[in-house]
Structures are given as C-alpha cells and as structure tokens.
Amino acid sequence: MIQLFLRDVGLSVRSGGGFGLALIFFLIVVTLIPLALGPDQTALAVVAPGVLWLGALLACLLSLDRIFGLDFEDGTLDLLVTSPLPPEAVYIAKAAAHWLTTGLPLALAAPVLGVLLNLDFETGKILCLSLLLGTPALSLIGAFGASLTLGVKRGGLLLSLLVLPLYVPSLIFGAQAVRLAGQGLTYDEALVLLSAISLGAAAILPFASGAALRINLR
Amino acid sequence: MLHVSNLSVARGGMTLLSGVDFALNAGQILVLRGANGLGKTSLLRCIAGLQNPVDGQITAPETVAYSGHADGLKGQMTVLENLAFWSSIYHGPSPEVALDAYELHALADRPAANLSAGQKRRLGLARMQVSGCALWVMDEPTVSLDADNVALFRAALDRHVQSGGAAVITTHIDLAIASAKLLDLTRFKARGLMGSTAFEEALE
Numbered sequence: 001m002i003q004l005f006l007r008d009v010g011l012s013v014r015s016g017g018g019f020g021l022a023l024i025f026f027l028i029v030v031t032l033i034p035l036a037l038g039p040d041q042t043a044l045a046v047v048a049p050g051v052l053w054l055g056a057l058l059a060c061l062l063s064l065d066r067i068f069g070l071d072f073e074d075g076t077l078d079l080l081v082t083s084p085l086p087p088e089a090v091y092i093a094k095a096a097a098h099w100l101t102t103g104l105p106l107a108l109a110a111p112v113l114g115v116l117l118n119l120d121f122e123t124g125k126i127l128c129l130s131l132l133l134g135t136p137a138l139s140l141i142g143a144f145g146a147s148l149t150l151g152v153k154r155g156g157l158l159l160s161l162l163v164l165p166l167y168v169p170s171l172i173f174g175a176q177a178v179r180l181a182g183q184g185l186t187y188d189e190a191l192v193l194l195s196a197i198s199l200g201a202a203a204i205l206p207f208a209s210g211a212a213l214r215i216n217l218r
Numbered sequence: 219m220l221h222v223s224n225l226s227v228a229r230g231g232m233t234l235l236s237g238v239d240f241a242l243n244a245g246q247i248l249v250l251r252g253a254n255g256l257g258k259t260s261l262l263r264c265i266a267g268l269q270n271p272v273d274g275q276i277t278a279p280e281t282v283a284y285s286g287h288a289d290g291l292k293g294q295m296t297v298l299e300n301l302a303f304w305s306s307i308y309h310g311p312s313p314e315v316a317l318d319a320y321e322l323h324a325l326a327d328r329p330a331a332n333l334s335a336g337q338k339r340r341l342g343l344a345r346m347q348v349s350g351c352a353l354w355v356m357d358e359p360t361v362s363l364d365a366d367n368v369a370l371f372r373a374a375l376d377r378h379v380q381s382g383g384a385a386v387i388t389t390h391i392d393l394a395i396a397s398a399k400l401l402d403l404t405r406f407k408a409r410g411l412m413g414s415t416a417f418e419e420a421l422e
Binding site: 003004007010011014073074075076078079080081082083084085217 | 266267268280281282283284286287288289290291292294295303304306307308309345349
C-alpha cells in the first residue's frame, strides 16, 4: 500500500503526471478575480475567503478523473485488484497520494495568493489551516466518486455531478471559518465541523470505494 | 490447484460459454484454444476474479498472477522500477530474476514508454515472475513477440511449472509447448446466444 502511494506520488511529479495542474489553475483563478471585480480593496477582502476556497475546490476537482482513470486505461487497476492488495487499500493509497500532490500544495499556496485578494496574513494562516483540515475530505470524496464512475466513457461530467454536492459542506464550513477569522470572531466551531467531515469520509469511504471497485472491475 | 466445474461465462449480458469443466494440478499447463469472440478472455477474467461467472464453480488460489491484453506498465517509470513496484505489491522475488528470464538487463534503465511493442510485452510477462504466485493466468501472452522471445517465454513457463507452479493460457497460435494440455473451448459454446438475458427474454 505504501509502495502504491509512493508510486502514485512519484508518477504525478514526473513529466506528464499532472502535478501542478491544480496549482496553476488555482493561481489563474485567484489572479483573474481581482481583474474581473475591479480594484476595490474592501470588496475583494469580503469575497476573498469564498473565492479562495472555491478556487481550491475547483482545482481539486480538475484532477479527480486521473486518480483511477490512468490505471484503468493501461490495465494496472485490473492487476492491482488481482494482487494481494485489497481494493480498500488501493483507494486509501490513491486518495492519500492525490491529497499530497493536490490538497497540500493548494493549502500552502493559498495564504500567499490571498495577498492578491487583500487577505491579511493572520487570516491567511486560518485559511491555510482550514484547507489543511478540509482538503483531505475533497480528495477522499473525489477518489470515491472516481471509483464509482470507473469505466464510464467520458465520465468526467458524471463525476463532477456526483462529487460537487458532497463537496458543499466542506466549502460552507471552510469559507465560514476564514470569514469569521477575518472579522475577528471565533472560528473554532467551523474548523471542528470541517475536520469532522474529513474524518468521517476517511472512516466510511474506503469501504464504499472498495465495494465500488469490486463491482466495477468484476 | 484450479478446479472449474459447470461454469457459464457471459460478456455484455450474453452467455458465451456454458458447462466448462476442467481441472489443473500443480506442474501442469493448460492451453485454451478457440476462435475470436468465443469467450476465452471472459473465462480467464472469471478465473482471475475480475468477473463473476453466470453459473458454476471456480476453485482457485486466493491470488493469481494475471496478464491481460494490457500490460499495466507505467511509461514514465523505467523497466526496473516497473518490476520493483510489482515485486513489492506481491511481496514476490526480486526483479533481477525477471530481468534474467527475459534478457531485459540492457533495457533496465529505459523508461517503459520508449520500449517497442514486443519489449513491452516481455516486460509484462516478466511481471509474472516477480509475482511469486503459483497460478499464472495469461491471455494471449505471445502477442507481438518474435520467435526468440517466444522461446524465452516457453523456458520461463517450463521453469515455473517445474517448481510446482501451473498456468492457464489462451492462444490462437500454436505455442508448441510439449507438456501442455490442450482444451478446445468450441465444444462449450453456449447454444442460443440470443435471448440469454432476462431483458431479452422479456422482449420476445
């Protein structure tokens, strides 16, 4: 399982692996928003938490179909499922690799990009923290959706439709935590709920996704 | 090692083979012959556990080494890295064994994407060596191999069965493996291919 995780991380960092795709998309969204909304700094600071969280969420969505898609196409997934590795472990390794190469870079880049949206550094720290706690849920739910839509030709649309509603709670609590922090209010509750979603996803989804992989490949 | 009794196999809702019966002991090779579209691949996928049979029983080891039409190689990884990955997944023997068996030493550091079709297939077959599984389930293993490499494959197969392994192979060319049992699947062809699903029966 660790070998599969390391291989996936290695593959995504190598050429053609798609590492940086999400990060560049995030960068583009966040730099274009001020150009689209105009130079009003107070208005930017108001929308900043929502825009940054939404940008991170969409950037995460962009790479979901690669999680299982590439291995499905070249036959690796068939071989993994016939190997001693249980499908649940395949899911955990792949979701973890996706988080490390997508969620973590997004969380670290967000406070820096927040400067473009007039987000002060103290709030930026909370943004980083909220993304660190919230993006595991995005990767876990996304990998689950990817395992469900496996084998569907051009399944990207179906995957987005399946996954987006499940992303809503994370988006609400994540953006709320940053907004409350920006107003100087307590944000603990939103962060706790955000973590609860990630932990809940980590507890339940491996089994759901393992079952989906078994059905789709058998 | 492998026991198949009264097995029915379907693809796309259509039963292709029915009443398939055979048994395979350690040290044996079974070659399955049959025309295109007869259901050879579907039968092997059932044995490997990638597909559920419509009917019948399969008794097979928990993990088998399966080789399908796709080799499951990662183009960005080198030949050695590909083998090392599968070796670690299966907790199997070291990749050196496989490099020896298919004379891949000269290619060990080449990215798999740069290999020719025949070399990729050799790497795909070499993966069977690092699996350490007793039962090999192989679908058209010699596609795109030249005569020399077919000989390498035959030698690897011989070593495998001599050390107590077994293999089920489909092919539509003659592999000339003297010790292999031959089974022509044509006689298990399902009668009345149409109307085999409840949906189609309801339409009639």
